[in-house]
């Protein structure tokens with residue numbers, strides 16, 4: 001289907017798959033096109049748990065945001081936020097704390113355009129189009145400066161996004177730059193495709209995406225733990241996403257085999 005929907009701006013190429021729309025397809029959303037579904041089906045063929053992993057990632061994000069709201073955090077910077085879908089960060093946070101403020105950041109125009117439509121009329125949330133590999137553009141964007149107070153703790157969210165950053169862009173160095181901008185008591189929430197859980201399937205996914213515009217770079221447990229440098233990782237540590245403070249024991253059953261996403265939350269000291 002190449003019908004141009006209202007939420008897709010004129011300059012978006014709907015003939016090319018985008019990670020945001022493929023993820024939306026995996027989650028069962030409606031904001032995707034035939035090319036995205038074709039790539040999504042290719043990923044599911046390579047990794048039959050792909051849909052489940054996307055859901056588990058989204059559930060982790062919700063629990064991590066609630067954890068931070070309960071810890072007193074009232075402002076979030078959600079980088080690589082994707083197409084707004086069920087359970088957006090501002091909905092989760094503002095339901096509990098109506099004064100919570102959220103800045104979404106994505107480099108993809110379609111995700112940004114759709115986010116702006118959704119947030120129309122919400123004074124406590126905004127969307128910035130920027131690349132996380134350019135921290136100054138993210139941190140100095142007018143919406144970021146208007147909504148977030150960097151003298152107060154912030155919840156920095158980077159879920160299911162850093163595996164799009166190749167090693168040569170130095171993800172550890174990028175995170176250091178973001179960490180420097182955050183006040184002590186801020187949090188880093190991170191989830192990332194694991195290279196060492198079901199490695200054959202992950203390698204097949206990486207191969208399927210290697211010639212796309214958005215190749216993925218799965219990382220090992222130690223590499224993902226290393227992304228938390230300068231943050232104190234809170235219990236239960238960096239774990240398969242469903243094992244991060246599950247709400248029901250059934251959520252966590254068999255998580256290591258079924259979920260190839262490592263997730264964790266750390267506090268800036």
Ligand SMILES: C[S@@+](CC[C@H](N)C(=O)[O-])C[C@H]1O[C@@H](n2cnc3c(N)ncnc32)[C@H](O)[C@@H]1O
Nearest residue numbers: 020023080081082106107108131132159160164
């Ligand atoms: C799969 S979505 C993740 C959505 C959300 N964070 C979640 O966990 O549910 C990944 C998003 O990251 C965005 N992205 C990838 N690389 C990026 C970069 N370098 N800068 C900003 N956004 C990026 C993609 O455009 C996509 O919308």
